[in-house]
Amino acid sequence: AQKITQTQPGMFVQEKEAVTLDCTYDTSDPSYGLFWYKQPSSGEMIFLIYQGSYDQQNATEGRYSLNFQKARKSANLVISASQLGDSAMYFCAMRDLNNAGNMLTFGGGTRLMVKP
Amino acid sequence: DTAVSQTPKYLVTQMGNDKSIKCEQNLGHDTMYWYKQDSKKFLKIMFSYNNKELIINETVPNRFSPKSPDKAHLNLHINSLELGDSAVYFCASSTARRGQETQYFGPGTRLLVL
Numbered sequence: 001a002q003k004i005t006q007t008q009p010g011m012f013v014q015e016k017e018a019v020t021l022d023c024t025y026d027t028s029d030p031s032y033g034l035f036w037y038k039q040p041s042s043g044e045m046i047f048l049i050y051q052g053s054y055d056q057q058n059a060t061e062g063r064y065s066l067n068f069q070k071a072r073k074s075a076n077l078v079i080s081a082s083q084l085g086d087s088a089m090y091f092c093a094m095r096d097l098n099n100a101g102n103m104l105t106f107g108g109g110t111r112l113m114v115k116p
Numbered sequence: 117d118t119a120v121s122q123t124p125k126y127l128v129t130q131m132g133n134d135k136s137i138k139c140e141q142n143l144g145h146d147t148m149y150w151y152k153q154d155s156k157k158f159l160k161i162m163f164s165y166n167n168k169e170l171i172i173n174e175t176v177p178n179r180f181s182p183k184s185p186d187k188a189h190l191n192l193h194i195n196s197l198e199l200g201d202s203a204v205y206f207c208a209s210s211t212a213r214r215g216q217e218t219q220y221f222g223p224g225t226r227l228l229v230l
Contacts, residue, residue: 033217039157045206045221089157095217102147102212103171104219106159 002027004094004107012113013082020067021077021110023092032096034075035104036066039089048090051075079112087114119143122207122222129197130230137192137225139207146211148190149219150182153204162205165190166212197229 003026013019025034036048051059051066059066067076079086089111093104120141129135141148147166153159163182164171170182179195190209194201207222 035218037221043204043226044223045208047218047220050218091159093159095219102210102217103149103161103164103173104151104159105161109157 002029002032002094002096002105004092004105006090006092006107006110008110009108010111010113012115013079013086015084015114015116016081018078018080019082019112021079021090021092021112023075023077023107025073025075025092025094027073027094027096029096032094034066034068035093035095036064036075036077037091037093038086039091039109040085041088045091049077082114084114084116087112120207120209120220120222122205122225124225125223126226126228128228128230131197131199133197134193134195135197135227136194137205137207137227139190139192139222140188141207141209141220141222142188143209143220144211145209145220146187147209148184149208149210150190150192151206151208151221153206153224155203159206162192163190194227199229202227202229 005024032053034051038046049061049064051068063080065078089109091109092107123138150162162176181193184190204224208219210219
């Protein structure tokens, strides 16, 4: 069975600094996808970034980058130049790409708070 | 031009009632999902559905049933509501095309059972 672990229930970061949110996963499947979502206080789930298990390079999307270390089974999210609007819950998720249901397994989330 | 929409946004009801939550996507996706987010913010898959098959998370009570009138809609019906059903329910959709499997979520429906 797949499992996603986010060990940081809450984190503070100073505005304009970079922050790393940890995510480790466990799967026996060779082909999988890793996702990060942001959930602000308004409640919607916003897709941030995707990394495929066979991708050669780490994914980047604007200020978001994914530090993918396959051997360690980690997929940490790095947010550069934090902004006040980055304060939110962040969820790491995984999908087994060979799974017919294509369902996501989520970690417990990390609450990020950006200090002015 | 909302991609994935859900109605209602809020739903307050009595125990024992039957209710439905509607979901529509205009992304042309072929797979839709329902997730439940509990009070501790934990998200769990309930169903995955495309026009070929329904995959049910085995932990979901059979009081919950998804119904899809067409490819763009996946509604969630809940019978005999219980207090423990109070949660936020998210609909999502995606394609099955490799490299484009990202799931896009609706705004959520906040269900409160009294």
